[in-house]
């Protein structure tokens with residue numbers, strides 16, 4: 001599995017700190033442990049997925065439904081619209097979610113037979 | 126198959142509400158002593174299909190032929206409808222956690238036909254803490270395979286059928302539904318069975334002399350954001366006319382014609398789209 005860029009940047013920063021400390025003669029066992037911890041964390045990393053069913057293909061249209069997987073587990077969400085973590089796709093994007101799938105309009109060309117549950121966006125963190 | 130007949134109890138207005146939302150809740154219609162007897166029977170027959178219930182006259186009389194429920198079923202399925210062939214019990218040990226779980230039952234069709242009804246009976250009080258079934262009102266008109274619903278979780282406008290003991294709710298078979306998380310401890314029984322149509326569909330229910338087809342309200346209470354207004358009205362009207370046995374008289378011309386405009390004033394004597402010769 002590819003390690004996310006954020007984790008790689010963090011590990012690189014820790015290594016640079018250790019290299020500087022080594023040059024100064026102040027490198028400790030704890031400094032090296034932070035790198036081991038960062039590697040462990042990167043290994044555990046699982047992509048978080050947010051499904052949002054929206055009323056239209058517009059990013060600001062209201063949510064009709066939502067499902068969330070975080071750290072490889074499904075996270076229960078309230079049924080009440082006002083208690084959902086986001087009221088629209090754009091709100092989720094402002095909180096750092098990236099869209100990885102847009103509603104597939106090819107599937108809704110005949111509105112007499114295909115409905116499903118609104119327009120589904122899939123986002124990841 | 127055993128059949129049953131009684132007087133219908135639903136009016137045109139109530140039939141149309143059923144066509145729009147796909148379910149009808151009848152709270153506390155089964156008496157307490159019967160609910161208690163059912164609970165004891167479930168403890169003695171904890172299997173998923175306790176079909177021995179069908180041999181118990183008290184259960185058939187008081188639950189399957191329960192007057193308010195039977196009157197509603199009679200209204201929707203017509204005279205001499207077929208009695209359940211099997212009984213299921215969704216008996217669960219609470220607490221339990223449910224994530225996702227949305228589905229239509231196997232064999233669901235997206236058609237206006239009401240050839241059978243799926244019925245649920247709570248013999249015990251089933252508040253939110255005991256994980257009542259959740260339904261999505263109006264979803265019997267939505268097309269989606271259950272296999273493509275498995276990632277769904279929170280759905281705005283879904284309704285949890287929390288209800289007191291002795292409640293029966295009647296649904297269109299294809300309505301989207303799911304079990305819900307129960308936080309309380311104990312055993313929860315939910316009895317489920319199906320009635321069958323034997324008569325041809327006909328307007329054989331309580332006729333309100335003031336009912337006028339051109340004024341009937343086919344729109345759902347709050348604008349349903351996932352579908353166009355005219356489509357919501359058309360689907361409900363199509364089901365209602367199927368139940369009347371008059372679907373052949375109806376051709377949807379779209380636009381703001383009937384049934385989308387059914388609540389607008391048609392006192393002017395012109396109602397475009399209204400099926401000919403129907404009132």
Ligand SMILES: [Fe+2]
Nearest residue numbers: 228229230302
């Ligand atoms: Fe089911």
